[in-house]
Each structure stands twice: as C-alpha cells, then as structure tokens.
Amino acid sequence: xxxxxxxxxxxxxxxxxxxxxxxxxxxxxxxxxxxxxxxxxxxxxxxxxxxxxxxxxxxxxxxxxxxxxxxxxxxxxxxxxxxxxxxxxxxxxxxxxxxxxxxxxxxxxxxxxxxxxxxxxxxxxxxxxxxxxxxxxxxxxxxxxxxxxxxxxxxxxxxxxxxxxxxxxxxxxxxxxxxxxxxxxxxxxxxxxxxxxxxxxxxxxxxxxxxxxxxxxxxxxxxxxxxxxxxxxxxxxxxxxxxxxxxxxxxxxxxxxxxxxxxxxxxxxxxxxxxxxxxxxxxxxxxxxxxxxxxxxxxxxxxxxxxxxxx
Numbered sequence: 001x002x003x004x005x006x007x008x009x010x011x012x013x014x015x016x017x018x019x020x021x022x023x024x025x026x027x028x029x030x031x032x033x034x035x036x037x038x039x040x041x042x043x044x045x046x047x048x049x050x051x052x053x054x055x056x057x058x059x060x061x062x063x064x065x066x067x068x069x070x071x072x073x074x075x076x077x078x079x080x081x082x083x084x085x086x087x088x089x090x091x092x093x094x095x096x097x098x099x100x101x102x103x104x105x106x107x108x109x110x111x112x113x114x115x116x117x118x119x120x121x122x123x124x125x126x127x128x129x130x131x132x133x134x135x136x137x138x139x140x141x142x143x144x145x146x147x148x149x150x151x152x153x154x155x156x157x158x159x160x161x162x163x164x165x166x167x168x169x170x171x172x173x174x175x176x177x178x179x180x181x182x183x184x185x186x187x188x189x190x191x192x193x194x195x196x197x198x199x200x201x202x203x204x205x206x207x208x209x210x211x212x213x214x215x216x217x218x219x220x221x222x223x224x225x226x227x228x229x230x231x232x233x234x235x236x237x238x239x240x241x242x243x244x245x246x247x248x249x250x251x252x253x254x255x256x257x258x259x260x261x262x263x264x265x266x267x268x269x270x271x272x273x274x275x276x277x278x279x280x281x282x283x284x285x286x287x288x289x290x291x292x293x294x295x296x297x298x299x300x301x302x303x304x305x306x307x308x309x310x311x
Contacts, residue, residue, distance in 0.1 A: 127160035135161060135169055149192030149282060190281040191288075224250045225259060229280070229292060233263050233273035259283075 130138065138159055142150070152170065156163040170193055174186040187196050197205050217225065224247050227239050239247050251274065254260040263275045276289065286292065 130159065130161060132169070135159070135165065136173060139166070139169060139173065143186065143193065143195050146194060148278070149188075149190045149194040151192045155193075187285060188287050189285050190278045194282070196285060218250075220245075220247070220250050221253055225254055225276075225280075228254070228260055228274055229276050229289060230295060232275035232289070234275075235266055235269070235271040235273055237269075237271060239274075 139155060142155065142158065152163055152166050155170075156166045159166070170186065177185050182198075183201050184195050184197050186193060189196075223243060224239060227242050228234055231238065231242070236248060236251055239251070251260065255262075255274075258277055258279045260274050260280070261277050262272050264273050265271060266273060281287065281289070
C-alpha cells in the first residue's frame, strides 16, 4: 500500500469514528461474563482505534463496566505484612505437633506438660512406736554420750516418741540403777538428765581422773562463788563489800571457768550483774538454785555482833 492510500484509509477511519458519548447504549448481557476474553473473537468494529487523546467518558463506561468481567480484588500486601503472628500462650489454638508430623515437637509435649504440673510432696510417714525395751535401750545409749544434761523434750524429738513416754521411762531407769546398786546413777540436774557416779565412789574417781593434779578452786574463789550463788544477781561492788576485799580477779577466773556469767546491768549504777551458770548447777548436781542448802545452819551465833563490829 502506498503512502497516499494509507493516508486515505486513516482519513476514512477518522471520519467514521463516533465519540463514546454519542454511541447508542447497548443492554447489559444477562449471561455471566466469560472467564477469559479471546481477542480473536472480538470483532474489529467494537474495538475502535483511537488516534488522539479522548475526554473521560462517565456515561459510556457504565455499560462497559457492566459488560466487563468482574475481577477478584488483589490482596493487600501491607495488611498481610502488618498482621502480627500469634504469640505463644495467647489463648488461640496452637498447631498440634503430632498432627503436623513433627516427631521432635511431639516428643517435647509430654516433658512440657510434666514440667507445668505441680509437684506434690508426699507426707512423711509417722515414726513407728518403740516398745518399752527399745525405748529404754535408746535412752541409755544417748545418755552415755551426752556431755551435758539433756531435757526430756530433746530426747523425745530425737527418738520421735511422745514426751509422755520418755519422762516415766527415765524415772524407771533411775530407780532401776539405784535398786541394782550400780556405781553410777541417772539424776536430774540443770533442767535435764545425765549419768553421774555415785558419791560413795568419788574418792576412787578423783584418784583416777586427777592423777596427782589439783583442779580445785581456791578458798577465795569458793567464797566468791558462794556469794554469787546466794545473792544473784549481784554486782562486783556488792561482792567485794560482803567479802571485805577486792574480788575483780576472782570474778574473772570464775567467768573463764564458766561457773559465773553476766546477766545484765543494774538500773541505778549501770554496773554489771553476775549469776551462776548451768555448768555450776551441773557440777553441784542441782536442778535449780532453789535447791541450795540454807545458810542459817552455817552462820555463827554472833553474826549480828560481827556485823555491827564491822560498821
């Protein structure tokens, strides 16, 4: 085709072109839109060739939009990216590791479930009740190794037996030792129980233990200890006034040996107060200081005259 024929053909097409707003409206097709439009089946007359810019068509596009196939809206990528993942433990259904076919996760499920369970500690079984023979033997074994008097409550806790059985059993053991004439006896002292040698065998025990060594207290220490025992709690100045001499050194000796201890201060002067210890009661075989013998039989008859003479 020559150039002149091409120009005539284009001129004819431009002259035959009708604007969209002047085209007659066609009724919307009742049938559903085809799945895919084949460009070969569309007639050429329905596809006008546009050679220049055209104004927007608002009226004609309505019929074309009705005839055009309805396309599914594309998913919003931003919404999918912004959607947060389901956190663990949020209450939503979690995927089943067994159904998903992951054996590693399936093995971890029982361990996690077991870890979440509360561990219940079984209550300890009560201790079996000992017979009288077993209780007697256990008490004797403990009393042989103690180095200070032990109370009935401590013995009951160690043996896991009621204290109502321990007390009468100790009395029975003490009575049995005395009746059998053993060289030792079970005696209550300093709020507890302990085995002691009998006084009639003290000479032989001293000879064996001391073996020529003298551990006796001096006369000054014995006098000071007696004042503290009968006047406790008492201050150093009071002890010195009763004895008539300074007793600071003797008090320090008695404290070092564990026979005397501090027990507070005097309200008026702030001086330290002293009293006897549990070791003192143990050494004398006493349960309390109230078992000390009275002083009246040991005082001279003219004690009042002597007191008046020293003033």
